[in-house]
Amino acid sequence: MxxxxxxxxxxxxxxxxxxxxxxxxxxxxxxxxxxxxxxxxxxxxxxxxxxxxxxxxxxxxxxxxxxxxxxxxSLRIRQLEVNIESKTKDNVFVTVPVAVQYVIREESVQDAYYRLSNPEAQIRSYVFDTVRSALSGLDLDAAFESKDDIARSVEATLSTRMQEFGFHIVNTLVQDISPDQRVRDSMNSINAAQRDRVAAQSLAEADKIKRVTQAEAEAESKRLQGEGVAAQRRAIAMGIAEQYEMLKQVGIENTAEELLLMTQYFDTMQDVARNGRSNVLFLPSNPSSVGAMGDEIRSALLQAQAANDTINGDSTPVNPAEPVDGEGNSREHIERLRAEAKERARRAREEARRNAEGAAQSAREHFGE
Known part of the structure; x- marks a missing residue:
């Protein structure tokens, strides 16, 4: 029991x-x-x-x-935002927002927990010190250009200092460098003025190129026009020579020059009437002026004809005291008469040419603008 x-x-x-x-x-x-x-x-x-x-x-x-x-x-990557207000070398106050990405290393959890009571405050202190030291030696423009350099400097400093406490700095980003609003407005005005100056220089260069091109084109055009006028005059001269030869071939040898002068005169009148810049053509105001031009032309033709007749035959009487040939004229007298006839013919031709040129000039003055 x-x-x-x-x-x-x-x-x-x-x-x-x-x-x-x-x-x-x-x-x-x-x-x-x-x-x-x-x-x-x-x-x-x-x-x-x-x-x-x-x-x-x-x-x-x-x-x-x-x-x-x-x-x-936590072993995840965390980000700490730090806004720093500092002064540049040229005494401009700027605000620099910095983002620090960090993580606690798994093998250093004990150090990260025990050695720092407030790790974020420690990181902020290092960021402030590094950024202010960097900005104090840079002008505002240089600070904008050196933003990445500042970020690398902050990252290098934090990595060295925080590694012994068990923290690994993954990345450091300087997001912006923001000066006062008035400073930004001034910078925008300066940039706008510089861009306007560059635009004005570009426009001036374009206008210069345009003017140079136009001048070269005008020079080339005038050169070609000169060559065309020279070729035209050469063709006219050759045509006149051919006409003169044709007149000689048909037996109009002595009056050929007068005919060519008359032809040039009428061609000039046609050219004035065809190529004049005005639609109004001024003619002599009375019949006597037109008659005077006709008399000048007629006189030139008659003088040329008289010179031709003198060359073809002379009725000057023979002096009985001089030796004569078989026809009753001495050889010396005949030679003298021929020389005088040639001189009179030359003078008649010159007079006819001057009269024709005077008539052509009168036509230009009457029919021109």
């Missing part, structure tokens, strides 16, 4: 122990023994306030009442 009571008593104790263990596992003490860590996070386990280990993502255990957990430490 006593043995049975002992068995029952021992069994009850075991059952109580099992019940307590189940209560601990599935009751309120479960959260004190088991805990989970999410992906891209770490948790530091401390025992009585002393660092014990770093809990990785997944299911982890700890001893209740002895071990404590810190807040989850």
């Amino acid at each position: 006593e043995a049975l009571v002992g068995i029952l008593t021992g069994g009850g104790v075991i059952i109580v122990i099992i019940i307590v263990l189940l209560a601990l596992l599935f009751g309120g003490l479960r959260s004190s023994i088991l805990f989970t860590v999410k992906t891209q996070e770490n948790v530091i386990v401390e025992r009585f306030g002393k660092f014990l280990r770093v809990a990785k993502p997944g299911l982890n255990t700890k001893i209740p009442f002895m071990d404590t957990l810190t807040k989850p430490i």
Whole structure:
């Protein structure tokens, strides 16, 4: 009987122990023994306030009442925005927004948690110091051109300083360099003036090229016109020579020059009437003027005819005292008469030419503009 009571008593104790263990596992003490860590996070386990280990993502255990957990430490890339107000070398105050992307290295979670109480404030201090040092030696224009250099300088400084604390600087971006609104307006005015000057220079160059091209075209046109006029005059001269030869061939040798002068005179009148710039043609106001021109032309023709008759035959009487040939004229007298006849013919031709030219000039004056 006593043995049975002992068995029952021992069994009850075991059952109580099992019940307590189940209560601990599935009751309120479960959260004190088991805990989970999410992906891209770490948790530091401390025992009585002393660092014990770093809990990785997944299911982890700890001893209740002895071990404590810190807040989850994120291993994702984070970005810190820093707005810095500084002064350039030419005493212009600018605002420089800087974005710093950083991450805690997984193997340095302990250093990142314990060595810096406020890592963001530490990063801000380094960024302020680096950017202000860089801008103090640059003018405003040079600062705009050196924006990437400033970003690289900030990144190099942060990487060196923050690496020992367990932080890795992924990237540093200088987003903008923004001066005061009045300074920006002044810069825009300067840029606009420079662009206007460049535009004016371009227009002047274009106009210069246009004028030079036009001058070259006009010079070439005048050169070609001169060649055309020369060719025209050469053709006219050749035509006159051919006409003169044709007149000589048909027997009009002595009056050929007078006929050509008359032809040139009438050609001049036709050219004045055809190519005049005015639609009005002025003629002599009375019949006597027209008659005078006709008399000049007629006189020139008669003088030319008289010269021709003189050359063909002379009726000058022979002096009886002089030796004569078989026809009753001495040789010297005949030679003298011939010379005088040739001289009179030459003078008559010259007079006819001058009269014809005078008539042509009168025609130009009467019929011109």
